[in-house]
Amino acid sequence: MTFKTPIIPLKQTIIGEAKTLDLEAICVFAATGFFLDRDSYYKEQQVLRPATRYRLDDSKASFLEANPYFKWHYSPKERPFEQVVDEFATLFETIIQEQSQGKKVILPLSGGLDSRTQAVALKHLGMDVQAFSYAFDGGHDETRYGKQMSKICGFPFQAFQVTKGYLWDSIESLSDLNHCYSEFTHPRQMAFLDCYRHMGDIFNLGHWGDVLFDDMGVPDDLSLEGQVQVILKKIVKKGGMALASSLWKSWGLDGDFESCLQARISALLQEIDIPESANAQIRAFKSMFWAPRWTSVNLSVFEAAKPIALPYYDNRMCEFICSVPERYLAGRQIQIAYIKKRMPALAKLTWEAQRPFNLYTYSYNKMPWNLPYRLVNKIKRLTNSQPYIQRNWELQFLGGSNDQALKNWLFKSPSFDTLVEKEVRERFYRLFKEENAVFYSHPVSILLTLSVFSKKS
Numbered sequence: 001m002t003f004k005t006p007i008i009p010l011k012q013t014i015i016g017e018a019k020t021l022d023l024e025a026i027c028v029f030a031a032t033g034f035f036l037d038r039d040s041y042y043k044e045q046q047v048l049r050p051a052t053r054y055r056l057d058d059s060k061a062s063f064l065e066a067n068p069y070f071k072w073h074y075s076p077k078e079r080p081f082e083q084v085v086d087e088f089a090t091l092f093e094t095i096i097q098e099q100s101q102g103k104k105v106i107l108p109l110s111g112g113l114d115s116r117t118q119a120v121a122l123k124h125l126g127m128d129v130q131a132f133s134y135a136f137d138g139g140h141d142e143t144r145y146g147k148q149m150s151k152i153c154g155f156p157f158q159a160f161q162v163t164k165g166y167l168w169d170s171i172e173s174l175s176d177l178n179h180c181y182s183e184f185t186h187p188r189q190m191a192f193l194d195c196y197r198h199m200g201d202i203f204n205l206g207h208w209g210d211v212l213f214d215d216m217g218v219p220d221d222l223s224l225e226g227q228v229q230v231i232l233k234k235i236v237k238k239g240g241m242a243l244a245s246s247l248w249k250s251w252g253l254d255g256d257f258e259s260c261l262q263a264r265i266s267a268l269l270q271e272i273d274i275p276e277s278a279n280a281q282i283r284a285f286k287s288m289f290w291a292p293r294w295t296s297v298n299l300s301v302f303e304a305a306k307p308i309a310l311p312y313y314d315n316r317m318c319e320f321i322c323s324v325p326e327r328y329l330a331g332r333q334i335q336i337a338y339i340k341k342r343m344p345a346l347a348k349l350t351w352e353a354q355r356p357f358n359l360y361t362y363s364y365n366k367m368p369w370n371l372p373y374r375l376v377n378k379i380k381r382l383t384n385s386q387p388y389i390q391r392n393w394e395l396q397f398l399g400g401s402n403d404q405a406l407k408n409w410l411f412k413s414p415s416f417d418t419l420v421e422k423e424v425r426e427r428f429y430r431l432f433k434e435e436n437a438v439f440y441s442h443p444v445s446i447l448l449t450l451s452v453f454s455k456k457s
Contacts, residue, residue, distance in 0.1 A: 003054045011300065103128075107204055120338065133157075163191065231285060
């Protein structure tokens with residue numbers, strides 16, 4: 001049989017049998033939170049690469065032939081910026097109309113640009129939309145942005161609150177959806193699956209717009225070695241290198257983990273081969289190896305409730321990006337101009353990343369203009385007696401009942417004893433509890449994921 005993978009796949013396609021654990025691949029997962037390139041948990045299994053036509057054998061256990069049909073490139077077509085914005089508007093709205101025409105759209109909203117851009121297009125196209133946002137119990141609240149945008153657009157709106165400890169009742173169901181290819185504290189949507197089923201017909205999700213429509217913040221002539229370091233900084237999570245190196249050593253693997261990871265990233269970058277632009281090359285790396293292996297994995301949670309549509313994942317959007325000069329992509333200019341063009345009222349709302357400024361005033365987010373906001377914000381933090389919750393793991397790992405559930409998975413799972421040495425588990429749990437919870441939350445979350453994997457496998 002033949003099989004064609006999208007340029008950015010919505011889901012990973014795995015072929016082969018689950019036999020021998022690939023410990024080197026699991027170390028990469030421990031460091032970054034995702035598996036790299038074709039890697040899976042098992043040496044005999046591999047994930048099909050993006051943008052490739054495959055001919056599989058009849059058992060679907062291996063491929064007989066693989067032919068890439070798209071290669072990321074940088075072929076800028078010079079034209080006025082206004083023309084590029086018009087081209088984006090036409091393409092973006094065409095894709096959204098094709099994906100969602102005649103359906104009630106479920107739209108997650110945040111204080112960023114991607115969902116705001118979607119809201120503009122859906123409103124312009126006259127779509128039937130049900131919007132929603134999340135707030136953390138006792139902390140970060142995106143619902144105020146969602147409410148404001150929904151009011152301007154005339155969308156019905158629903159606010160959800162992410163509560164403490166929901167993870168423990170749903171962790172095995174979540175592992176059935178993402179198969180332990182992502183840790184479990186990122187997909188907060190898991191807490192609201194039953195609600196989603198009654199909200200509409202299809203999700204319209206803005207994933208990956210922030211990568212495609214921005215530069216990577218580097219000089220275009222940055223060396224290969226420099227690009228490797230930039231990517232390492234982007235993909236390796238806090239505490240991830242320490243955990244991966246500890247696992248590498250405990251499993252007796254050859255060499256050292258950090259050097260092996262650097263060499264592998266360098267080889268993948270050389271394979272992409274876009275010498276004209278380091279920004280385009282790093283964007284391609286992220287789109288080939290990060291989007292399908294991290295971002296896409298937890299899309300399965302949304303898809304468990306309703307079908308999903310992602311306009312930025314569309315092949316045509318990827319091809320369009322390759323034609324846009326980097327100077328137009330820098331600083332999210334195209335999305336900002338599109339929102340201003342179609343709905344100035346939405347452009348006047350606060351941009352969360354540049355608060356308290358909006359899309360007309362964000363250039364003033366620097367001294368001395370942002371000093372009053374920064375002072376007021378600091379005073380609020382200092383005078384608030386309750387801890388401010390910014391991340392989902394704080395709601396799922398902290399507190400007595402959460403801690404007990406976490407320890408049960410880390411230390412009372414017989415199957416996990418055969419995978420990760422007890423000393424490694426105890427050390428990173430102790431560092432999380434006693435030294436720096438923020439820095440070591442990722443290692444603890446990865447260990448939890450590996451514990452669930454060892455039980456399910």
